[in-house]
Amino acid sequence: MIVGAWHQVPREARGATVALGNFDGVHIGHAAVLRAAHAARPDLSLAVLTFEPHPREHFRPDDPPFRLTLLPAKAAALREAGASFVFALPFDDAFAAMSAEAFVEHVLHRGLGAKHLACGPDFAFGHRRGGDVAFLAREAEARGMGLTIVPPVEQGGEAISSSRIRRLLQDGYPERATEKLGRPWEIRGTVVHGDKLGRVLGWPTANIWIGRHLEPARGVYAVTVALPDGRVAKGVANVGRRPTLGGDPETRLETFVFDFDGDLYGQEIGVRLVRFLRPDAKFAGLEELKAAIAEDARQARAVLGA
Known part of the structure; x- marks a missing residue:
């Protein structure tokens, strides 16, 4: 199920383990975040929080298109990876201006009722990316939410990333991109x-x-x-x-x-x-x-x- 707002979240989608990130491409590193989120609280439903449009599209609208997956394909891949709910939160000027603390309090805690969070070590959020994983750990603990920081998945000594996959496709190596996407x-x-x-x-x-x-x-x-x-x-x-x-x-x-x-x-x-x-x-x-x-x-x- 795709949920397009953090206000009035359906009851069945509240109280989940929530994986956080842009998840463009839903590559095998992203799948590792979902697996870790589920392993931390297998008693809870698994959800993903992402943003639509991608923040880069919002801040740099004149950039050439760069998306590996648009929302329907991204949601389908996330479901395939085990997510029951995809929170695709509208990323607009008001959301971009939200402080990191307000994001944790109003979106994650009150809005989604998240019980546990999972993300990669580079996850940043809030106005001017003011919140990092250390901030998230403090704020989550203060609200009774657990947090799992998932290390990057590497291939050949290099961390798998959406940026690396984009470069491979632009350079004409789809088979190498397949290795990192898992499909x-x-x-x-x-x-x-x-x-x-x-x-x-x-x-x-x-x-x-x-x-x-x-x-x-x-x-x-x-x-x-x-x-x-x-x-x-x-x-x-x-x-x-x-x-x-x-x-x-x-x-x-x-x-x-x-x-x-x-x-x-x-x-x-x-x-x-x-x-x-x-x-x-x-x-x-x-x-x-x-x-x-x-x-x-x-x-x-x-x-x-x-």
Whole structure:
């Protein structure tokens, strides 16, 4: 259940163990925080407190999109990791101005009725990030709330972080991002009508806009596709702005789904990046583009075993 406010929280969501953080991507380090929260008080329901929009989106609205997971996908991943409730608190000017002490007292203690808290060692909160884990420990203890500080999960001597995963995707290494996420990174979106050129070329594609998602390295990927009926198909996809066709103002994700002949317009799909095949390129004409797509599809099938 997604709860969009800390006022008048449903009775069944009060009194939980609450994991705190932005949880963008819900990577294996985030999953460790949830496991620790549950282990500390297995008698309580497990909840997550996060913020919507991400505070960085609020403070720096002109930054390029950077989100690994938008709220529906984030909530689904948190539920998969064991959370019964997701408190997605609106992050606006008033919330940003709230002091660290007020956050603990009014949001965590009175609003959510939290019995136990869990977070990473770098969690900071309140006006100008005035509260850290040492402050949280003092304030929580004074109110009878327990606290578990969960150390970062490391791979290869490096702490797993959302920032590191973003860099890997922007550099064209989705398979390395998968190791840190615990699952392939997915862009979810509604299939929109394009100019039908793919159909003319013999490679009809399902097009979705990148929107508020992070833009990964532009180019061609071997992918798997979560279809609306629950099936997972294999395919090849391009992230880019179609330079051969004059360029697009926004980045789109065009996916050719192997061995599929259905209508996906207006439906939501999830495209999961498996392997980067080649950078985006500009071709001399449609025949050259058509040949390149055929080779991309051959390589993607080989990677995916399709």
